[in-house]
Amino acid sequence: MNNYFSIKDVDSIDTWVNEAIEIKKNPLSDKTLGADKTIGLLFFNPSLRTRLSTQKAALNLGMNVIVMNFTGEGWSLEYGDGAVMDQGNSEHVKEAAQVVSQYCDVLAIRAFAKLENRDDDYEEKVLKSFIKYTDIPVINMESATGHPLQALTDAITITENKPIHKPKIVLSWAPHPKALPQAVANSFVEMAQQMEADFVITHPVGFELASQITNEVPIDYNQENALKDADFVYVKNWSSYEEYGKTSQDQNWKITKEKMKLTNNAKFMHCLPVRRNVVIDDAVIDSDNSIVIEQANNRTYAAQLVLKKILETT
Amino acid sequence: MNNYFSIKDVDSIDTWVNEAIEIKKNPLSDKTLGADKTIGLLFFNPSLRTRLSTQKAALNLGMNVIVMNFTGEGWSLEYGDGAVMDQGNSEHVKEAAQVVSQYCDVLAIRAFAKLENRDDDYEEKVLKSFIKYTDIPVINMESATGHPLQALTDAITITENKPIHKPKIVLSWAPHPKALPQAVANSFVEMAQQMEADFVITHPVGFELASQITNEVPIDYNQENALKDADFVYVKNWSSYEEYGKTSQDQNWKITKEKMKLTNNAKFMHCLPVRRNVVIDDAVIDSDNSIVIEQANNRTYAAQLVLKKILETT
Amino acid sequence: MNNYFSIKDVDSIDTWVNEAIEIKKNPLSDKTLGADKTIGLLFFNPSLRTRLSTQKAALNLGMNVIVMNFTGEGWSLEYGDGAVMDQGNSEHVKEAAQVVSQYCDVLAIRAFAKLENRDDDYEEKVLKSFIKYTDIPVINMESATGHPLQALTDAITITENKPIHKPKIVLSWAPHPKALPQAVANSFVEMAQQMEADFVITHPVGFELASQITNEVPIDYNQENALKDADFVYVKNWSSYEEYGKTSQDQNWKITKEKMKLTNNAKFMHCLPVRRNVVIDDAVIDSDNSIVIEQANNRTYAAQLVLKKILETT
Structure with missing residues (x-):
């Protein structure tokens, strides 16, 4: 594999998920694969899970890790x-990208949406510029419009927890005090369309994701209706694509214990960080049905699978 | 050992000190003990000695190190x-702590006192929350009210430099332009009570440390009297516990060469960083009796001993 | 070798360049030389190339790397x-330097000129204080007045690209919106005087570098005249030494394609980062004659040579 820019770079989500689950059983089984190889982690934004899990994945493969925060440490x-x-x-990205790629064997980059101009964000200029000007593999650690390591993680977590029957997966918008990018939701929607599942998105009018991403996925503007019989409730805030960057704190959309009762004893998922009692109630995230911690754990194995595939083909 | 939260986690200070001194003689003797183990260093505040010596200790044991600055890099x-x-x-610490602990085998955390509300600080909410929500060992790299790696270092340094007779150790308050936490002083006092020594604390009225920490240790409000015949003078500023967070720049309490003449040719100690010519005069810290540099060197071996004990029991 | 403070620490530039070119052919040939050795990289200023290439060089030699940003992470x-x-x-540098040197085997330090007071900058107090107070080797990763890793890199790059005849090398000042230090130019001038070359400096009146650095190197205030028949055009802005820290944005000094036509099909060099279309036109840096990316690549081998020499003699 060359770059891991988008969930579309996954040729078969089922195969990948099974491979990741194998890695999880024995994370050190490829511990010499990355010997004498260096990954550069470039952060243009804050990161906790991604920062640590990607480092851990690289260390499990025996790689060297160089971390670079562009906020403060560089130009x-x-x-x-x-x-x-x-x-x-x-400095122009033309030079920065070419130069950095000479010191590393793989790059992983985080660069959030600015939410100022939709075209700018959806052009993905940071990630695409690095991909354009480097000749080494580039991994997306959340770009302006996608978070494919998270989506791969989510596929792993759903697979581990799925019922015998074809699951119903609901992606529900939730309120948030701060305008957030659409990246996680976009990649989740792209991933879920590749899974054997009934998949529904629910959000208030005006919070439709880009139609080139949602395609034929049904949208239900009635959250309670959407939640009925769900096996997985994936909650996430995103700001408006149409009125670009507009957010809403409408607490009617918060996930409560009562709403979860409408589901088929659904597992609760969230990519984290999450605002407790704004996005979801404590009673939901602290319940046995919450699998957010195991979901975060799977970040390591998603990253390790991607790195392994890159190392095996370069 | 599970956590190293407080100097009270040391079962026998003499035994630990001797073990640390053995490590110091041959720091690489356990260089495979930490193979494939990862320590996460989480910093909520600045750090120089702790940051570097703890990394060095982990490297001496063959561990992987992941450093995370919560100021700026995370949420x-x-x-x-x-x-x-x-x-x-x-993000809530409930999630952050559980998540981070899945990527690491050991956590070490620095989170200073805010000096705004005494109850908040003495609740130790940062360290105690991480300990509560993780199931991996947590090491205190200076919390709101304690700095047990420093205190263990101090015990090593005193042991290396002690006279044949039972030493007299004086902990002296010193002036400072900025309000500082009581953490270093607290842990030193807890540690010194475990040593075979005559131990006295001297400070101005109003700068009493918490009585649950000082217990029966004699307090002398007359610095010159306290310094008489001292074998070790440990200098440190702390802000008031009673009028919480109040400091003083009273230069009458600065350690001078004249005051050191009152001692039994005492060794001068300080945890560093130190404000020269405010806390102590150049003539004291630059004298042969100053052991502050060796003291800082011992930070590595204190950290390495704690890590070794954790690795051996997990 | 003890310290690498200045290009003057290079005893024979030709020998060093040849050794670096050998390292470049097989960067992992000394991968156990640095086993169990730790380099501390101390940054008082931003860094991209230096930060990454020095880490890469240390990793190639099997060293442990500890990175410390004094801006934000320390005191x-x-x-x-x-x-x-x-x-x-x-904290006083007397303590900081002694303490840090106990945790590391080699230090590398970046500390830019402040451009407020010429005497202060040319005293090199940061680097010289660390050198004074440590007893381990110190490497200059760009100090107030010199950037010898860059100059060594430049010598490697010139050697790799030089024509059969004795080359003409032109160091040309260029405009810049921000006042920049003289460090890169100073070290380049010191280095170029050691090479077998015709070497000319060109800049506007008032931008003379320190005469103790330029010595007998000819200065031509007419840029076009200087560029005639050049084999290498090394472009760099620096602020005035005489009116210390004054800069100029005089676009007449920008390097254009037309000016490059005056040369002997010269290679274009710059240390990066570079302001496109201010310092140089896109047409020049994007041309086949531009070797800035390979030049940046050579940073790794310059750093690795210096580290190797230090490791072999300590």
Whole structure:
């Protein structure tokens, strides 16, 4: 595999999930695969799970890890072709990407949506520029519009917890005090369409995700109706795609214990971090049906599978 | 050993000190003990000695090290049970602690006192929350009210430098332009009570440490009297416990060469960093009696002993 | 070798360049030389190439790497002898340097010029204080007045690309929106004087580098004249030494394709980061004659050579 930019880079989600579950059983079975190989983790935004789980995955494979925070440790980058760089940005991504790729064998990059201009965000200029100007594999650690390591993690977690019957998966929007990107929801929607499942999205009017991502996935504007008989409730806030970056704190959409009673004893999932008692009630996340901690644990194995595939083919 | 939260987790200070001194003679003798084990160092505050010496100790044991600065690199954490998280904090420690512990085999955490509310600080909510919500060992790299790696270091340093007779150890308060926590002093006092020594604390009226920590240790409000015949002078500023967080710059309490003449040619100790010519005069810290550099060196062996004990029992 | 503070620490630039080129052919040939040795990288300023290439070099030699950002992660340091430290600085370099050197086998330090006071900068108090107070080797990762790892890199890159005849090398000043240190130019000038080359410096009146550095190197205030028949054009902005820290954005000095036509099909070099279309036009840096990316690649081998020499002699 070359880059892991999008969940679309997964050729078969079932195969990948099974491979990741094998890795999870014996995480050190490939501990020399990455010998003398170096991964550079480039952060343009904060990170906890991704930062630690990706490092752990690389260490499990015997790789060297170099972490670089572009906020504070390096130079602010320019992305515009032909830009006259007489303002705040000190270095063009053309140089930065080529240079960094010479010191590393694999790059992993986090660069959130700015939520200022939809076209800018959906152009994915940071990740795509690095991919364009490097000749080493690039892994997306959450870009402006996608979080495919999270989506692969979610597929693993659903598979581990799925009932015998074809599961019903509900992606539910939830309120949030701060405008958040659509990245996690986008990649989850792309992933879920590849799974054998009944998949429904529920959110308030005006919070539709991009139609090129949701495709034919049914949208139910009535959350309680959507939750009925669900086997998995995946909760996530995202800001509006249409009125780009607008958020809502409408507490009617918070996930409560009462709403979970409408489900088929559903497992509760969230990518974390989560705002307790805003996005979900304590009673839900602290219940036995919550699998958010195991979900976060699977981040390591998703990252390790992606790294393993890259190391085996480069 | 499970956690190293407090100097009270040391069952026998003499035994531990001797073990640490053995490690110091041959720091690489256990260099495979930590193979395939990962320590996560979590910093909520600045750190120089602790950051570097703990990494060095882990490397000496062959461990992988992941460093995480919560200031800037991650999310700000909520600690309140039942909190409605609609303000600045993005993640609850319940999730953060459980998640991080899945990527690591040992955690070490630094989280200073805020000096705003005494009860909050003495509840030790950061360290205790991590201990509560993780099932891996947690090491205190200075918490709100204690710095047990420093105190263990101090015990090593005193043992290495002690005279034949039972030593007199004086802990002297010193002035400081900035309000500092009581953590170092607290742990030193707890440690010194376990040593075979005459131990005296001297400070201005109003700077008494918590009585549950000082117990029966004599307090002398006359610094010059306290210093008489001392074999070790351990200097440290702390802000008031009673008028919580109040500091003082009273230069009458600065340690000078004249005051050191009152001692029994005492060794001078300080945990560092130290404000020269405010806390102590150059003439004292630059004298042959100053052992602050060797003291800092011993930080590695204190950390390595604690890590070794954890690795041997998990 | 003890310290690598200045390009003057290179006894024979030709020999060193050849050794570095050998390392580049087989970067892992000394991968056990640094076993159980730890390098501490101390950053007082941002860094991308230096941060990553020095880590990579150390990893190639099998060393442990500890990275420390003094901006944010540690304490602000005091450098003045006899200072009464009742202001913002928490720790004196006397302690910091001695302490850090106990946890590491080699230190590498980045500390830029402040461009406020020329004497202060040219005293090199940060690097020289660390050298003074440690007894382990110290490597300059760009100090106030020099960047010798860059200059060694530049010598490697020139050697790899030089024509059969004795090359003409032109160091040309270029405009910049922000006042920059003289460090890169200084070390380049010191290095170039050691090479078999015709070496010319060109810059506007008032941007003379320190005469103790330029010595007898010819200065041409006419850029186009200087560029004639050049084999290498090394471009770099620096602020004024005379009117210390004054900069200029005079676009007449920008390197354009037209100016490059005056040369002998010269290779274009720059240490990066570079402001496109301010310092140089896109058409130049994107041309086949631009060797800036390979130049940046050579940073690894320059650092690795220096580290190797240190490891072999300590």
